Amino acid sequence: MPSSRLPLRTATTLAAGLTALTLAAAPVHALTAPAPETSATVIDHHDKGGAGQGSIAPLKGQAAGAPSALTASAQVTRSEAIARADYWVGKGLNYSWTGSYQGYRTDCSGYVSMGWKLSAPGLDTTSFVPSGVASWIGKGDLKPGDALLNDAAGANGHIVMFDHWTDSSQTSYVAYEFTGSGVHHRTIPYPYFSGYGTYKPVRNNSIVDDVVRRPSRVGVYHPANQTYYEGNNAGGTLGSAMYGNPGWTPITGDWDGDKVSSIGAYDPTTGKFYLSNDNGTTATTVTFGNPNWIPIAGDWNGDGRDTIGAYDPTTSTFYLTNDNTNTAVNVTYGSPGDRPIVGDWNGTGRDAIGVYHPATQTYYEGTITGTTLGSAKYGNPNWTPITGDWNADGITSIGAYDPTTSTFYLTNDNTNTANSFVYGSPGDLPLTGTW
Structure with a gap:
């Protein structure tokens, strides 16, 4: 997967199958700043x-x-x-x-x-x-x-x-x-x-002004009582809220562009999204896509605000909207059985699509035009894929959640585990966002 840490060496178009890419580390050059003069300096x-x-x-x-x-x-x-x-x-x-x-x-x-x-x-x-x-x-x-x-x-x-x-x-x-x-x-x-x-x-x-980036953090959703828990990437809880109805799918995003993620929910029986800006009151209700599609969210056009999208698992097709109403992009990407992932893979300020292939535990970072930027294998079978900018460097990295042990595994270089911790309870679903 390409980033300032793992530059892309080759690229390929994703067709019926998925081809892994060869990645290599890049040298880092740093300048040593000289020490400033002290107030004792004689000024003539x-x-x-x-x-x-x-x-x-x-x-x-x-x-x-x-x-x-x-x-x-x-x-x-x-x-x-x-x-x-x-x-x-x-x-x-x-x-x-x-x-x-x-x-x-x-x-x-x-x-x-x-x-x-x-x-x-x-x-x-x-x-x-x-x-x-x-x-x-x-x-x-x-x-x-x-x-x-x-x-x-x-x-x-x-x-x-x-x-x-x-x-x-x-x-x-x-x-x-x-x-x-x-x-x-x-x-x-x-x-x-x-x-x-x-x-x-x-x-x-x-x-x-310099962009002040907030690191992505994880959380969990407890289906039994429709409660969202926002975590701190160390096993602690920053906040919680109840929202939605039984059977709905949790989703998170920065719906109003305030740099803080809020919660939402998707009703798979009706294809309706319910988005909240204050983690409690429904701000927007949108019907988008068809029942049983997989909900996603991202900043597809770089305007600083997340909007929704949907993934049709039967055709491996992504549908993205910039205004929560009209389809701006639809693209076929991946293979049957893949799970959709989202992230800003190369630090452009815009989110793009990707897929996770459960059979090989391989993440594929794509573009909204259907080409592949990079890939990496991470985690074990039956773990749930997650993505986020864990170190606030502007580039999305991968991670995984082990539902049997409620353990999160986060990597900053798409290779080595940088942080792992237990959070949540058996049966919980993983969340990510900038809480």
């Missing part, structure tokens, strides 16, 4: 403010000094901007508005341009806002990856990348800056050291 005149900046090279047909159309930023997350800025700390770079490193000018604005992923060699302090790359913001809006800008020209201008406030008083902050004495990560009084011009908060228009 040479360590503050700008020290001259290079001009922006015009494109063909532009007037000299005009901002380049190529300076528009690619999307950059806040943590990425900070990591890029941090990489230059401790490199021993010399400040020079005619020099460069990694294609960017080795001056204050070239440094921040690099952190913001602007086109090399970077803008200067007079151009960030007029070019449309950045906009002025308020002090209270400052977040990691924003900046404090003195938009004067030449050596009178300067820009520093904001990291974080030193405390709740917001009288000083930790920032990254390139001055005449090199690249620093240090504490600066807000808005900047006195005597070096006027500084105002500014934001790259293409910076985005």
Whole structure:
């Protein structure tokens, strides 16, 4: 199964049978961040403010000094901007508005341009806002990856990348800056050291907040009293709720896009779904598919909200809807006797389909167009397949539930068991979600 841990080497289309894929581990490269400077660092005149900046090279047909159309930023997350800025700390770079490193000018604005992923060699302090790359913001809006800008020209201008406030008083902050004495990560009084011009908060228009991912957790459904139990992946219970009627099939999903899974139920005799946003009150009732199809749920279009789907086990056909009403996709995938599974197999932000083949305990990760991305064998006969993003890395992994011992087995690499624990009682059905 493909992921950042097990990259795909070969792919095949799923026809009447299922073909396993060859997988191999990928090397991991990490950068060691240098230690930040301490507050005891001596800061003299040479360590503050700008020290001259290079001009922006015009494109063909532009007037000299005009901002380049190529300076528009690619999307950059806040943590990425900070990591890029941090990489230059401790490199021993010399400040020079005619020099460069990694294609960017080795001056204050070239440094921040690099952190913001602007086109090399970077803008200067007079151009960030007029070019449309950045906009002025308020002090209270400052977040990691924003900046404090003195938009004067030449050596009178300067820009520093904001990291974080030193405390709740917001009288000083930790920032990254390139001055005449090199690249620093240090504490600066807000808005900047006195005597070096006027500084105002500014934001790259293409910076985005980091996605805060919630790990998937398991739970169980107790058919005898239609009770859902939300677990904590360690054998404990976070919450419980009664919902539905005897004989209904439990289902979970983030129906309203609040990043928290809620419960639901499917009546196999009528083909009706009952979805709750508060784990108690029916928010939506939907008839979709035919009686005795297998209910599924996922974020098929990446809008942050789970919608329903159904799997016809007699024809191995998936039916998916993006609005809980109309069929958006229907695709035949798998073989008779397979069980449907769902997950974001490659971190795209969209869920896709898959199947579990009980005869061989093999999981097959598919696409909504009916091709196979990867496969892995895991578990023992008669175990129930489950899927989830157990370590919150954005990629769905597999797992299994042993109904005879009420034991969950979770893997983060689709191979080795990362976590196993007993939860529930005999006869319970496994659940997964972001509780």
